[in-house]
Amino acid sequence: MVLKSEPSGERIVIIGGVAAGMSAASKARRLRPDIEIFVFEKSGYVSYGSCGLPYYISGMVKSPDDLVVYDARFFKEKRNIDVFLFHEATAIHPDKHSVLVKDLKTGEESEYSYDKLLISTGARAFVPPIKGIDLEGIFTMRLLPDGIKAKEFIRQRAPRKAVIVGAGYIGIEMAEAFSKLGIEVTMLARRNSILGTMDDEICKVVEDELKKNGVTLLKSAQAGEFTGENGYVRRVILRTGESIDVDMVLVATGVRPNSEIAKEAGIKTENHRNAIMVNQQMETNVPGIYAAGDCAVAYNRLLERPVYAPLGTTANKTGRVAGTNMAGGAASFQGIVGTSTFKVFDLQVARTGLTEKETVREGLDHISSMIESVTRAHYYPGASRIWIKLIAEKSTGRLLGAEAAGKEGVPKRIDIIATAITAGMTGGEMASLDLSYAPPFSTVWDPVLVAANDLKKKVEKTE
């Protein structure tokens, strides 16, 4: 073990160079041109958009390189950030202000000192301990190398049938990707509904879209075993005993934060998923050590407490906050409200705030409303149906959450509501917003206003 490259001055060390890590590095560099910035990334890629993987699989995005925003050379040449690819941090020594890093190509371990350290190790796909899980042809879809491996398998073996275990965002996006390649898809949803992050009304709309596009959805269905031939998966055996022939399996059953290295160094993690605990400055409980992105909790401004909700947007924002603070600036992460979106076939789906289920879980008194409207003036070609569900606090009318689905304009309409929620508006206040109108873009009363008026009436009735 050698103590490599003693820092001449200050040094920031960053473990993990995808969204949060590279955002932090770039921000720190802008504020401090003079310090050393080292990024250790265990894969061969930095700064990429893993949200684009379904579109690489479907062939819509041609090369994995298209998903990479900037490569390691760019960061060195343009921003003087030293990116060490295929370098895995194996231990943090807070007492010595150093990290132990293994060069995965040589196997050599080195110790690097830091003045400030960022843990941005991300999350990994959760792989349930199912018999046969190690067979060839079983994939997860989290990191760029996951996508490359799966795409290569599809190219070489031209699978005709796939099972997707899990019916969350990734599972659903991948159902579309596989279908576009002509692969017959069966999805297994563990519960009696898909999408744990949405209420039943919207799930129903998504289920209809999946079915309309030929995806077989099995609810309350769990894989009990995978069996194979010549080492390749050939059959998924459900817990009920039923079996499904397959050429390929995607396991999309959620993610877990890569927080072990932090925990072993005495850094506090939360109990639910072991995500790294941080405050709004993205500081851990150990001085000088920050965490950001999918390995850490994020402050939820609606719930007024940190939650674990790994998303690319949050990773970029929290990384920037961490980078600012590590460089001696002062930034605070203002928090999420629970906004997210995805597309499946011709349907756009989005949510913000709390679902009704979550409201119940939080013990909040609430009232909800669900409307169906259209996206354009009734006479304008291309007008299509849109569904919006709103949830508000019963006693005050304050907006708590929204979910929506439709063919167009869904995520931005949810963003309008996310803004209203952040501002603490009631349904009535949202109903009085001056939103834009022209026949190609909405009805005179935009669906958001229709939903808000409907909610307002319900709140008034209970008063």
Add this chain to the structure above:
Amino acid sequence: MVLKSEPSGERIVIIGGVAAGMSAASKARRLRPDIEIFVFEKSGYVSYGSCGLPYYISGMVKSPDDLVVYDARFFKEKRNIDVFLFHEATAIHPDKHSVLVKDLKTGEESEYSYDKLLISTGARAFVPPIKGIDLEGIFTMRLLPDGIKAKEFIRQRAPRKAVIVGAGYIGIEMAEAFSKLGIEVTMLARRNSILGTMDDEICKVVEDELKKNGVTLLKSAQAGEFTGENGYVRRVILRTGESIDVDMVLVATGVRPNSEIAKEAGIKTENHRNAIMVNQQMETNVPGIYAAGDCAVAYNRLLERPVYAPLGTTANKTGRVAGTNMAGGAASFQGIVGTSTFKVFDLQVARTGLTEKETVREGLDHISSMIESVTRAHYYPGASRIWIKLIAEKSTGRLLGAEAAGKEGVPKRIDIIATAITAGMTGGEMASLDLSYAPPFSTVWDPVLVAANDLKKKVEKTE
């Protein structure tokens, strides 16, 4: 003169049955099933969307009936609202609580008493006193009959060349409509720029779109005279002497409120355009008389005073408020912030709040920022450029306005900003919003957040 149909009980009379009038009638009926509701409409149509006229002209909308939401029979049968078509109110007698109405088919005049009266007479196209303006082939585009007349002319005479006088929303939308019919369009902009409602940066983007689509734009150009042959317009002679051969002319030089009937009855109008003065309850200065829609002012919550800004959305909202109050309920119009949008060819354009020009006119200290970004993840097919200009109060950073243009997602992004403005957010606060992200819908930092961050930096620099 006969005093027709003495009311048995209470009666609401509404003058003008397009957007505000029919919204008011419907709302009043929901609250009061027992009263009489009379609507006098001088044309043969009620409850239609005149914003759809350009799409009827272009042929995208097949029939003028498609623009009608509900017809007079529907209102009678389903809502027990008596609509009198081809009936023009000619005088209001506040002292007698009555209106004088002329049946345009018979010429007969009758007096109708009211308990509450709504003036929702709308606005008319402003026609500048240009020599030759009465020639055949010269049109305005405001009411449904205007559209029907112009479309009929196009069908019969197949014009090949048109001049559009005026470069506002209607002029620009009609430039697209004419172009789609293969009519060669020359637009005359009175000033050195188009769109008095937008700042130069966005006007430039719109001008480029017009030019790209073959529209000839003449700036600082005014029609001095129209000359014709056989009673049909053939030539537009500019004030500079230059002349343009035409088969058709559209005059789109703004609108004027139909407020004469109100003014003659002693109802207060404002000085600028003579729009009817109302408070946020849509009450005029005369007890029992309300006004709503394009004939009246509307409260601007950002400027904290009434302004004249005739738009379909506002007409619907203010009509509903008036209807509620006339029926004995209690409603208050929360106000506009200056949001509007339109489409021209492949470009979507929208604004909210104040433009920089307006900020200057209001004497507000301000700072502005303009960004160019993209609408989707860089690797997602269909990603296109979007421009967002933000204006904020210099001393506080509070958002004052926004303008945007691009191929997709423009009006809803402006609506996000309209919501932030309504909530009194600063650029920094908007930059910290939790907006949705998925590759088909935005970049990880949505253009709204990119713009907000850029503005925030500028505000910080001046501190």
